[in-house]
Amino acid sequence: ILMTEASPIPAAKLHLPDAQTVTAVQHWTDRLFSFRVTRPQSLRFRSGEFVMIGLMGDNGKPLLRAYSIASPAWDDELEFYSIKVPDGPLTSKLQHIQVGDEIILRSKPVGTLVHDALLPGKRLWFLATGTGLAPFASLMREPETYEKYDQVIMMHTCREVAELEYGKRLVEGLKDDPLIGELVADKLIYYPTTTREPFHHMGRVTDNLSSGKVFADLGLPPMNPAEDRAMVCGSLAFNVDVKAILEGFGLREGANSEPQEFVVEKAFVGDGI
Ligand code: FAD
Numbered sequence: 620i621l622m623t624e625a626s627p628i629p630a631a632k633l634h635l636p637d638a639q640t641v642t643a644v645q646h647w648t649d650r651l652f653s654f655r656v657t658r659p660q661s662l663r664f665r666s667g668e669f670v671m672i673g674l675m676g677d678n679g680k681p682l683l684r685a686y687s688i689a690s691p692a693w694d695d696e697l698e699f700y701s702i703k704v705p706d707g708p709l710t711s712k713l714q715h716i717q718v719g720d721e722i723i724l725r726s727k728p729v730g731t732l733v734h735d736a737l738l739p740g741k742r743l744w745f746l747a748t749g750t751g752l753a754p755f756a757s758l759m760r761e762p763e764t765y766e767k768y769d770q771v772i773m774m775h776t777c778r779e780v781a782e783l784e785y786g787k788r789l790v791e792g793l794k795d796d797p798l799i800g801e802l803v804a805d806k807l808i809y810y811p812t813t814t815r816e817p818f819h820h821m822g823r824v825t826d827n828l829s830s831g832k833v834f835a836d837l838g839l840p841p842m843n844p845a846e847d848r849a850m851v852c853g854s855l856a857f858n859v860d861v862k863a864i865l866e867g868f869g870l871r872e873g874a875n876s877e878p879q880e881f882v883v884e885k886a887f888v889g890d891g892i
């Protein structure tokens with residue numbers, strides 16, 4: 620079980636605007652946690668999109684931040700995968716939420732990491748660092764991902780092994796999923812790496828792509844615009860570096876309005892912590 624079960628006795632309701640109730644919370648490291656909330660019946664989104672969520676601030680105004688929805692579009696609940704920024708206005712508080720608490724959720728999903736923004740292809744690469752995994756936690760659980768591609772490669776890099784755990788558990792759980800378990804077993808390739816702690820595979824996503832190591836390790840041809848598609852989500856520096864590498868392979872950046880071979884979204888604004 621990935622998440623703790625919901626308590627039968629909910630905490631006192633705060634009657635927030637656009638309130639949703641927390642149903643599960645799991646802490647992965649001192650800097651990472653995930654949680655699930657009820658899903659508003661009216662909320663429709665495409666796997667990979669993000670919404671604004673938050674808490675009521677001390678000044679009585681909602682304190683909202685962008686968050687990728689980590690659960691797939693078909694799920695009854697919504698899942699989020701979050702950083703804990705020690706002095707962060709939102710996450711210094713959000714990290715303490717408990718089952719039964721309420722959060723604010725603004726139901727206007729948007730984002731570029733959606734299937735519609737890519738031209739058809741053979742292989743789909745998900746390239747992420749840190750909490751940039753979140754949109755792919757959604758897309759890896761989305762049947763359309765496996766209907767559209769022969770192979771799906773999830774490259775996720777973190778500094779330390781423990782930071783990979785949420786993604787690792789998610790991928791392991793997928794193989795037993797009654798809806799997409801069989802599809803996933805044949806098609807999903809998980810390629811996690813660390814950069815600052817020994818692990819069976821190491822190195823930055825960028826280095827493993829430009830050196831060709833990941834292609835050699837997986838027995839795949841180098842990326843090419845005829846077959847490969849990519850979705851990128853990490854820090855600004857990561858996104859900029861990956862974009863240059865993908866363009867070096869001949870892939871072009873697309874958008875909802877103009878599908879091409881890859882799409883990029885920021886996992887957060889700022890330099891990281
Ligand atoms: P802020 O004042 O927002 O941030 C303080 C500083 O912490 C930032 O300047 C930055 O240096 C660092 N920081 C913020 N977020 C992160 C992060 N995720 N990883 C590493 N360093 C960070 N955050 C998530 O945890 N999960 C998500 O799924 C997620 N999706 C996002 C999607 C989009 C499109 C964008 C733009 C941001 C997303 N974020 C996500 C970041 C999120 O919006 C907040 O920045 C984060 O929750 C911290 O909020 P805060 O108020 O505590 O600190």
Ligand code: A2P
Binds near residue numbers: 749814823858860892
């Ligand atoms: P490294 O340890 O070599 O800096 P962070 O915790 O700073 O957000 O980084 C998350 C992961 O992303 C780390 O493994 C880090 O590697 C890697 N990373 C940071 N910046 C880049 C970049 N510009 N290109 C590729 N990988 C990066």
